[in-house]
Amino acid sequence: MKTLILAVAIRIFIPIFVFFSLYILIRGHNHPGGGFIGGLICAIGFIFHTMTHGPKETSNTFFTVRYYRLTPERGQGFLLHKLIILYKNLFRKEEVRTGSEWHKRQFRIDPIFIIASGLFLATTSGVFSLLANQPYMTGVWADYYLPIIGKPGTPILFDLGVYLLVLGVVLKITFIMAEE
Amino acid sequence: MLIVILAGVLLAFLAPLLYRWLGRYVSIPMALYPLSAFVFLASYLPQVLSGETINVVYRWAPALNINLHFYIDGLSLFFALLVTGFGTLIMIYAGGYLKGDPLLGRFYLYLTLFMVAMAGVVLSGNIFCLFVFWELTSLSSYLLIGYKHNKQESRDAALQALMVTGAGGMALMAGLLLLGMAGETYTLSDLLHKRELVTSHDLYLPLLVLILIGAFTKSAQFPFHFWLPNAMAAPTPVSAYLHSATMVKAGIYLLARLTPVLGGTEVWHYSLMTAGGITTLLGALLAIQHTDLKAILAYTTISALGILVTMTGIGSAPALQAMLVFLLAHALYKGTLFLVAGNVDHATGTREIGQLQGLGKGMKTTAVAAMLAAMSMAGVLPFFGFIGKELLYEAALGATAFKAVLFAVSFFSGMVFAAVALVLGYQLFWRRKARPTPLRHSLSPALFWPPLILASTGLVFGLFPAPLVTPVLRRAAEAMLGVEQLFELALWHGFTLVLGLSLLTLLMGYVVYRYSKRLLSYSSRFNILYKLGPDRVYGLAIKGLLLGSTSLTRIIQNGYLRVYITVMIITLIGLLVLVKNQSQLELDLSQSTVTIMDVRLYEVVLFILILPALLFLIRVRSRLTSIAILGMIGYSGALYFVLFGAPDVAATQLLIETMTVVVFVLVLHKLPQFRFVGSRFQRIRYMIVSVLFGAMMTYVTLLVKQYPLVSGLKTFYGENSYLLGHGRNIVNVILVDFRALDTLGETTVLGVAAIGIYAMLKLRMDKDH
Numbered sequence: 001m002k003t004l005i006l007a008v009a010i011r012i013f014i015p016i017f018v019f020f021s022l023y024i025l026i027r028g029h030n031h032p033g034g035g036f037i038g039g040l041i042c043a044i045g046f047i048f049h050t051m052t053h054g055p056k057e058t059s060n061t062f063f064t065v066r067y068y069r070l071t072p073e074r075g076q077g078f079l080l081h082k083l084i085i086l087y088k089n090l091f092r093k094e095e096v097r098t099g100s101e102w103h104k105r106q107f108r109i110d111p112i113f114i115i116a117s118g119l120f121l122a123t124t125s126g127v128f129s130l131l132a133n134q135p136y137m138t139g140v141w142a143d144y145y146l147p148i149i150g151k152p153g154t155p156i157l158f159d160l161g162v163y164l165l166v167l168g169v170v171l172k173i174t175f176i177m178a179e180e
Numbered sequence: 181m182l183i184v185i186l187a188g189v190l191l192a193f194l195a196p197l198l199y200r201w202l203g204r205y206v207s208i209p210m211a212l213y214p215l216s217a218f219v220f221l222a223s224y225l226p227q228v229l230s231g232e233t234i235n236v237v238y239r240w241a242p243a244l245n246i247n248l249h250f251y252i253d254g255l256s257l258f259f260a261l262l263v264t265g266f267g268t269l270i271m272i273y274a275g276g277y278l279k280g281d282p283l284l285g286r287f288y289l290y291l292t293l294f295m296v297a298m299a300g301v302v303l304s305g306n307i308f309c310l311f312v313f314w315e316l317t318s319l320s321s322y323l324l325i326g327y328k329h330n331k332q333e334s335r336d337a338a339l340q341a342l343m344v345t346g347a348g349g350m351a352l353m354a355g356l357l358l359l360g361m362a363g364e365t366y367t368l369s370d371l372l373h374k375r376e377l378v379t380s381h382d383l384y385l386p387l388l389v390l391i392l393i394g395a396f397t398k399s400a401q402f403p404f405h406f407w408l409p410n411a412m413a414a415p416t417p418v419s420a421y422l423h424s425a426t427m428v429k430a431g432i433y434l435l436a437r438l439t440p441v442l443g444g445t446e447v448w449h450y451s452l453m454t455a456g457g458i459t460t461l462l463g464a465l466l467a468i469q470h471t472d473l474k475a476i477l478a479y480t481t482i483s484a485l486g487i488l489v490t491m492t493g494i495g496s497a498p499a500l501q502a503m504l505v506f507l508l509a510h511a512l513y514k515g516t517l518f519l520v521a522g523n524v525d526h527a528t529g530t531r532e533i534g535q536l537q538g539l540g541k542g543m544k545t546t547a548v549a550a551m552l553a554a555m556s557m558a559g560v561l562p563f564f565g566f567i568g569k570e571l572l573y574e575a576a577l578g579a580t581a582f583k584a585v586l587f588a589v590s591f592f593s594g595m596v597f598a599a600v601a602l603v604l605g606y607q608l609f610w611r612r613k614a615r616p617t618p619l620r621h622s623l624s625p626a627l628f629w630p631p632l633i634l635a636s637t638g639l640v641f642g643l644f645p646a647p648l649v650t651p652v653l654r655r656a657a658e659a660m661l662g663v664e665q666l667f668e669l670a671l672w673h674g675f676t677l678v679l680g681l682s683l684l685t686l687l688m689g690y691v692v693y694r695y696s697k698r699l700l701s702y703s704s705r706f707n708i709l710y711k712l713g714p715d716r717v718y719g720l721a722i723k724g725l726l727l728g729s730t731s732l733t734r735i736i737q738n739g740y741l742r743v744y745i746t747v748m749i750i751t752l753i754g755l756l757v758l759v760k761n762q763s764q765l766e767l768d769l770s771q772s773t774v775t776i777m778d779v780r781l782y783e784v785v786l787f788i789l790i791l792p793a794l795l796f797l798i799r800v801r802s803r804l805t806s807i808a809i810l811g812m813i814g815y816s817g818a819l820y821f822v823l824f825g826a827p828d829v830a831a832t833q834l835l836i837e838t839m840t841v842v843v844f845v846l847v848l849h850k851l852p853q854f855r856f857v858g859s860r861f862q863r864i865r866y867m868i869v870s871v872l873f874g875a876m877m878t879y880v881t882l883l884v885k886q887y888p889l890v891s892g893l894k895t896f897y898g899e900n901s902y903l904l905g906h907g908r909n910i911v912n913v914i915l916v917d918f919r920a921l922d923t924l925g926e927t928t929v930l931g932v933a934a935i936g937i938y939a940m941l942k943l944r945m946d947k948d949h
Contacts, residue, residue, distance in 0.1 A: 028909060028912045029906070029907035029908075029909055029912055029913065029916075030907055030908040030909050031908070031909055032827035032828045032831060032909060032911075033828070033831070033909070033912070034828065034909070034911075034912040034915065034916070035916070036832060036915075037828070037831050037832055037835060040832070040835040040836070040839065041835065043839070044835065044838060044839060044842070047839065047842050047843075048842075050846075051842065051845070051846065111934075112934075112935070112938075115931045115934060115935075116931075118927070118931075119927065119928060119931055122923075122924055122927060123924065126920065126921075126924075136921075137920045137921055137924075139904075139905060139906075139917045141906055151906050153906060155905070155907075155913075155916040155917045155920065156916075158916045158917075158920055158923075158924075159912070159916045161927070162915075162916070162923065162927055165927045165930060165931055166927075166930070168931070168934070169930050169931060169933070169934040170839065172934045172935075172937075172938060173843065173934055173937055174842075174843065174846065176937060176938055176941050176942070177843060177846045177847050177941075178846050
């Protein structure tokens with residue numbers, strides 16, 4: 001279903017969808033909104049993209065991480081090697097792009113990873129209270145306020161987990177349906 | 181106490197990592213754990229020996245009477261020391277036996293997990309706690325038997341063991357629950373004093389039967405014995421530890437533990453004596469018909485387990501004492517012999533006794549261990565097995581009923597044990613030294629020390645029973661009998677009748693050994709019986725189960741969405757009618773007329789929008805149109821939520837409607853052509869179902885409106901959502917804080933559903949290609 005207007009418009013709209021969904025997620029604790037609705041809104045943006053450009057294109061554009069990898073030197077620590085790669089990729093793009101010892105790599109973030117990380121986040125958010133010797137999933141709250149987010153606490157993490165999970169589930173289903 | 185269990189579980193799961201770091205030295209930390217557990221438990225000895233019992237309780241779900249309760253008295257300490265002490269040697273042995281195996285780390289994981297579970301079983305003081313550990317032993321046994329998972333035989337044996345002991349576990353669970361109900365407590369130490377209450381209870385018979393099934397499956401009693409020989413597919417350390425020394429004795433432990441509560445009745449006596457007696461005979465008979473070392477050992481183990489059950493069934497003080505002594509003696513010598521068999525297998529590559537001879541030269545230490553253990557098994561004088569055998573005969577002769585039968589059974593098994601001992605201790609190693617079976621390699625110390633230590637323990641215990649074992653066994657016997665008992669073990673009783681019978685056993689054993697070839701040729705005539713044996717019944721039952729579930733699945737999972745929905749709706753209506761008949765709720769429409777008066781204009785507009793849309797939907801003949809109409813109805817519903825002040829629900833509904841339409845559009849061209857399915861009759865049927873469902877929902881809604889639910893929940897959430905949950909949006913606070921566990925469950929289901937859809941469509945796609 002290739003309509004030109006939608007195809008062009010959705011590329012501009014996707015950031016708006018994402019930011020709006022994050023806004024809905026964050027405001028959810030005090031106003032209508034929350035992780036479930038936020039996740040759905042975010043997913044709908046990508047669904048429209050999939051409808052107009054196809055699932056391959058969507059996953060290439062938004063769910064693929066491209067980076068340059070350096071072969072590790074002998075005796076170099078594992079962590080140091082990864083840190084160098086991270087630093088150079090983020091802040092020294094020119095050097096990385098032209099340097100001959102850097103190799104282009106990419107990996108696709110399958111929606112199943114988003115589902116898994118959402119579930120992981122939601123499950124582990126309840127563990128913090130165990131450390132405070134309270135039952136699993138008792139909310140643990142900080143005493144201060146942050147700008148935008150408000151009072152940070154583990155239920156916010158839980159909501160973020162739900163957000164990611166819903167996003168992942170909808171994306172997964174859409175990608176399969178559209179691929180077939 | 182808890183730290184022993186937790187440390188074990190932690191170490192178990194670290195085992196694969198440790199193997200990667202330490203290589204073959206992994207057996208050192210793995211063996212240190214049972215050793216330290218042994219020392220820790222032994223530190224309770226002074227207390228227990230002075231007659232105290234120790235209770236350590238950790239609250240788990242106290243409202244349901246489920247507690248992590250450890251109870252230490254003579255009996256449990258005896259078993260726990262056996263489990264951990266034996267475990268130490270097995271851990272060392274396994275390191276040598278499976279040297280270089282890439283999966284050794286995983287093996288240690290399973291083995292340690294089993295040891296923890298087994299220690300948990302014998303130390304549990306709460307019924308539920310006991311059951312959890314009991315099932316854990318079944319599971320770890322499954323993993324251990326199936327360790328060589330690339331072999332079909334191993335996998336089948338593992339599954340069979342799991343099925344049999346698992347089914348027994350189910351029965352045990354029911355039995356223990358009934359026992360808890362009958363005794364009005366779920367704490368074992370309290371149950372021990374409730375004998376009158378339990379034995380006179382109406383539930384006594386069913387609970388006894390269920391518990392016996394649990395114990396018999398675990399301890400491989402007839403007719404559930406068939407899984408044990410098959411379980412010999414496991415690596416030898418497992419056979420020695422689980423299927424000879426410890427796990428199969430869990431059933432015996434349970435019977436011994438519950439003797440003060442359940443024992444003493446006629447049913448108890450006769451059922452245990454019958455099952456035990458048959459098992460003893462059967463095991464002994466089958467043992468002399470096999471030529472595979474491990475199979476012989478497995479069947480003699482079954483026979484020994486039968487003796488233990490019989491002795492528990494007799495239930496008199498001498499019988500229970502004999503049971504304990506024989507149990508210890510059996511664990512020591514049978515464990516050794518299994519390890520010896522493992523060594524022979526390891527060094528020569530075969531376990532067929534026909535192909536093995538003259539091994540004594542190449543593997544001296546093993547041969548010495550085998551000889552010591554075999555003498556204990558045969559019941560030769562200075563060994564612990566001798567004391568055990570004497571006591572068995574005494575107990576059988578002192579029984580009140582069926583004296584002759586009981587004695588004949590124990591005599592027969594003693595005879596077979598002596599014959600088998602001759603094969604294992606003499607024939608393999610010392611007879612015909614001329615052309616010894618070639619050894620593939622020499623054995624490492626980790627392989628020959630553990631059997632030697634075990635076998636010498638049998639000798640030491642036999643020589644000095646009084647200071648070493650008597651005190652513990654006395655307290656263990658006390659735990660079963662409930663009263664202080666005189667309990668003395670001595671090697672030499674003087675020239676009594678029992679001594680004469682003992683010697684006769686040895687003599688007859690030699691005769692059986694001498695003529696074993698001829699006996700074997702006779703026994704092949706019984707082969708037809710095996711075709712009707714329980715192993716075959718098990719095979720047929722599994723086949724039947726698979727066939728049955730296949731055809732049931734074909735009926736239930738027929739793949740027609742409309743059938744699923746119809747069934748769901750009709751079930752729902754049926755349930756509602758049922759509930760309606762039982763409650764006194766009456767719908768009073770006169771109140772509802774008042775509410776009709778204050779309908780707002782928006783609501784009327786929405787109503788006018790929805791009703792024609794519905795009518796139109798029925799007649800429409802294009803899928804796209806019907807989806808669009810459904811979307812419109814959904815949006816109107818969402819607007820209702822807005823009107824009634826539920827913006828969260830409305831937003832969710834709107835988004836879901838949007839997505840449904842979009843997803844439908846995505847798959848639209850793949851669906852079959854849209855048409856009315858079925859005949860006029862079918863259409864009318866679906867219409868009736870739909871109308872019924874609509875009527876039911878309306879009815880329920882009106883009813884709920886008329887009888888509003890009185891609860892403090894609304895005010896509670898309203899008051900506390902900001903104070904406790906730090907949020908002003910009550911719906912969201914409920915979802916992510918108050919009832920976060922529910923949300924977690926729901927989201928998990930969502931994730932699983934996504935994977936399910938993926939699998940379903942992917943499989944279809946693969947099939948198409």
